[in-house]
Amino acid sequence: DAGVIQSPRHEVTEMGQEVTLRCKPISGHNSLFWYRQTMMRGLELLIYFNNNVPIDDSGMPEDRFSAKMPNASFSTLKIQPSEPRDSAVYFCASSNTGDQPQHFGDGTRLSIL
């Protein structure tokens, strides 16, 4: 089985540019999670979806961040406009019910110059 697939693996862009991160969850999983990881703040849950519907976006840091899940096999996290403090590794994960483990992608390492 293919795992959670994220793209791109690395992204370097200048501040002010729009950034779009992509995620394909494991087929059959009905929950999808976006996390951000930094040295300073550790692993933070940004938003999660259940059956393609956003359930909790309280972790989204600012209105510059938005996420969509148009169907069960695809999600995007968009930052517009990007700022240097958005530099981090962004992970996508998927799972079934809450008592099952989450499966993480390899992450997108984002650098905003």
Add this chain to the structure above:
Amino acid sequence: GNSVTQMEGPVTLSEEAFLTINCTYTATGYPSLFWYVQYPGEGLQLLLKATKADDKGSNKGFEATYRKETTSFHLEKGSVQVSDSAVYFCALGVNTNAGKSTFGDGTTLTVKP
């Protein structure tokens, strides 16, 4: 609400030493408990899990026992290797449709030859 507290790091051990990383939790209901491992440059991956009291999860020489009476899930390994150097996360999940897990802050383990 649910919470996970794990031993602060970093932890540095010599090869073949005994490892314990403490984890305690607070949860409503009857959570499943997980340990995840994150190797450098990779996403989190499930190391082991336990779904009910007194269950022991084990994998790759690591073990953890679900202790309801002490609300703990400590990770142990009898003889660590250099290749075990990684960040370890304790987490809990409750059986809801949304599938959200609660993660600890992570403990960095470095094993020296």
